[in-house]
Amino acid sequence: MLAMIEINLLPPEYRPREKTNFPLMMTVAAGMLVVGAIILYGIKLNNELAALNSEHKSLSKAKVELEADVKRVRELKGKIAREKARQDTIIEISQSKVMWSLKLQQLSQLMDQFPGFWVQRMTLTKSTKGATLDMQVSATGSSLREVARFRDALKNDPNFYYHFDDLVSLDVRIVELPKDKYNFSEQMDFTVKLPLQTAVIERRR
Numbered sequence: 560m561l562a563m564i565e566i567n568l569l570p571p572e573y574r575p576r577e578k579t580n581f582p583l584m585m586t587v588a589a590g591m592l593v594v595g596a597i598i599l600y601g602i603k604l605n606n607e608l609a610a611l612n613s614e615h616k617s618l619s620k621a622k623v624e625l626e627a628d629v630k631r632v633r634e635l636k637g638k639i640a641r642e643k644a645r646q647d648t649i650i651e652i653s654q655s656k657v658m659w660s661l662k663l664q665q666l667s668q669l670m671d672q673f674p675g676f677w678v679q680r681m682t683l684t685k686s687t688k689g690a691t692l693d694m695q696v697s698a699t700g701s702s703l704r705e706v707a708r709f710r711d712a713l714k715n716d717p718n719f720y721y722h723f724d725d726l727v728s729l730d731v732r733i734v735e736l737p738k739d740k741y742n743f744s745e746q747m748d749f750t751v752k753l754p755l756q757t758a759v760i761e762r763r764r
Contacts, residue, residue: 644682662719662722665716665718665719666678666713666719669712669713669716669719672712673698673705673708673709673712675698675699675700675705676696676697676698676705676709677696677697677698678694678695678696679695679696679697679748680693680694680695681693681694681695688754689754689755689757690754690755691752691753691754691755692723692752692753692754692755693750693751693752693753694750694751694752694753695748695750696709696748696749696750696751697746697747697748698746698747698749699743699745699746699747700743700745700746700747701733701745701747702747703731703747706731706747706749710726710728710751713726713751713753714726720753722755722756723753723754723755723756724754724755724756724757725752725753725754726751726752726753727751727752727753727754728749728750728751728752729750730749730750731747731748731749732747732748732749733745733746733747734746734747734748
């Protein structure tokens, strides 16, 4: 059996047009929309990521600056507290019946006998039991005998020790120092507490 061949002899303008494949076109269009949406979403994510990175850098810089500010504020608070304590001590001394100017002069004369000793801090504290003169003292070297001699000099001086009831000084802390920064390698730190006599406190009231 022979196959038949059909030939369309009509001119092209008179030939019937081929039907459009709408399902295929819709599929292609939907794919293009999805790809476009993915590209736009990726661009949006990249922009958001860039903005977040910029914000992170700004916040990190602000954090460093705030930490520096916090450190400065803490240092200022500590300085203010120390100055206030010093001011309170000066006011307390100025209002006292004890002639502290003379007492400090007597202490200075005693300190001249111990050139390696110096007073780091001096405070006058009050409590329910009375008032006490506290001195934070430092000295070069590590001779505990010199510390004992210094304590005895304070206690045995009748003029300086007159208004005090006792002398309490127990522990001595020896600290090693860098040899390349100081002429001495060790330093002694200790506290001297001098409670005022009860009679002196009563007169002040």
